[in-house]
Amino acid sequence: MTKAPPPHLLRWLWRGYLAPHWRLLAVAMVLMAFEGSSLALFAAMMQPMFDGIFVEGRVEALWTVGLAVLAIFLVRAATSFGHRVLLTRISEVTAAALRGDLLAHLMRLDGRFHQDNPPGYLIERVQGDVAAINKIWAGIITGIGRDVVSVIALFAVALSVDWRWTLIALLGIPVLVTPALFAQRYVRRRARQAREVAAKMSTRLDEVFHGLETVKLNALEAYQSARYKALIRDRVRTETRAAAGQAAIPSLIDVMTGLGFLAVLFYGGAEIIAGNKTVGQFMAFFTAMSLAFEPLRRLGNITGLWQSAAASIERMQAIFAATPSVTSPARPAPAPQGPPRIELAEVHLAYDDTPVLRGATLTAEAGRMTALVGASGAGKSTVFKVLTRLVDPQSGSVTLGGVPVTDMALPDLRAMFSVVTQEAVLFDETIRENILLGRTDISDDRLMAAVEAAHVADFLPQLPLGLDSPAGPRGSALSGGQRQRVAIARALLRDTPVLLLDEATSALDLRSEALVQEAVARLSRGRTVLVIAHRLATVREADSIVVMEAGRVVDQGRHDELLARGGIYAELERMQFRDAG
Ligand code: ADP
Secondary structure (H helix, E strand, O other): OOOOHHHHHHHHHHHHHHHHHHHHHHHHHHHHHHHHHHHHHHHHHHHHHHHHHHHOOOOOHHHHHHHHHHHHHHHHHHHHHHHHHHHHHHHHHHHHHHHHHHHHHHHHHHHHHHHHOHHHHHHHHHHHHHHHHHHHHHHHHHHHHHHHHHHHHHHHHHHHHHHHHHHOOOOOOHOOOOOHHHHHHHHHHHHHHHHHHHHHHHHHHHHHOOOOHHHOOOOOHHHHHHHHHHHHHHHHHHHHHHHHHHHHHHHHHHHHHHHHHHHOOOOOOOHHOOOOHHHHHHHHHHHHHHHHHHHHHHHHHHHHHHHHHHHHHHHHHHHHHOOOOOOOOOOOOOOOOOOOOOEEEEEEEEEOOOEEEEEEEEEEEEOEEEEEEEOOOOOOOHHHHHOOOOOOOOOEEEOOEEEEEHHHHHHHHOOOEEOOOOOOOOOOOHHHHHOOOOOOOOOOOHHHHHHHHHHOOOOHHHHHOOOHHOOHHHHHOHHHHHHHHHHHHHHHHOOEHHHHEEOOOOOOOOHHHHHHHHHHHHHHHEEEEEEEEEOOOHHHHOOOEEEEEOOOEEEEEEEEHHHHOOOOHHHHHHOOOOOOO
């Protein structure tokens, strides 16, 4: 654990996010400096006010002193307003940039990373940690721009009155150092814990809301509430401790100030009584010291804040330091034209020590439909992932039209596939947006043609806003069959040379099923299709069937050939396929 905040963190933040705004920052700091020095001017006015007006009774001094004080406060009002607005703007803009970069980076990272770091945790990183960082640097800049200037200017006033008084007032500082350092380390540790708990809380919420039906069906409400409450207790404890550590530093400054005042009062009071100093001088000194107090406390607070921000920055840097293992090659090969032949040869893939593909070898002919069959867990979906490079195998070759998938740029590679899976993932947007996925080059006619062909048009009349009805979170406003049809419409518009299709395992109602099949048949035309088949009708129609078992391809052929050979396929046919054909 480091005592002082590591300077490279601050440098990282500055270079990446603040430096581009240095002009605005400079203006804000100048305004802050004005605000900061106004207090010292005010303190300096105490001397003419007391000596000139109150003691000597000079009426004309009323005007000069009064107007000067008014001017000081007007400048202060204008400058503090200005720098606050500027700083808020800069901090919002930089937070937006940091969040944008984080999101972009997170989307590039591997499935592995996302398995280790659940969504709730990452949401907390993007939202909570960025907010924490923002708060601290706004604090640091205001500290440097305004509070340091205030303190220096106020001490200058105090020193101009009497340097010995100033020294006496500051006698307590050395006593302050050790406890302050100790408090800082404590805050850092607690702040880390607090961020950790916050992330766990987000993860819990995310899981509860995503699995709400499971929670209800299994009567897990009390269980989930209890788990969340336990985290809340943790959070209350760590946050309170972190805050206590943070509050300790300004409190130490209070103690020091109180002692300083007492000493000055005794020493300075004696000098005034002896007639060596005027009341005005004492008042100017006293005001300067009392006003120095607040900015000093705030500066003391910054170190505590910094400790807590450093915990957030470290975590964020750890995320930025994670690199994706699936990347585009430096000099990508062009993607093959037209529907490609797909080949996997001796592909081995393991998650940690669990082998998932164990030398899988298969071919899907160009422009034909190849069915993948096999028991659940055999590795069929993993074949899709390897083709689209959601994950790279440890060994073996994967080629499309003879081009290894790793030789193509990732966007080019993925542009070759439409993936329609049973959990057709829709976004919480309208159906139209879910089909278009941000594309603006699609004419309404083309869109409507796809909507018709995918049989989405059939259920639109039942929806209140038709194509502009919301799909609900993860498409929950639609039925399984409807979701699939939306995904098919999406795929029709993508118009890719390869279609990867995962048939629904659970039976849709007959009509829905027939509509989906017809839509799929339209979508399949003229493409290389790889389908994870659950229906007998599909395997019968397929040009070739690949039989998988435990990460290997154990047979490949047409339905009748495979049946004739008996073995695994014959068994699968008996156990697995749903319809009567
Ligand atoms: P299928 O589609 O044939 O049902 P999958 O390809 O989905 O099979 O999965 C094959 C095996 O790989 C399963 O045993 C599954 O538990 C395992 N698996 C899949 N994804 C992961 C992962 N991210 N981490 C660890 N194991 C995984």
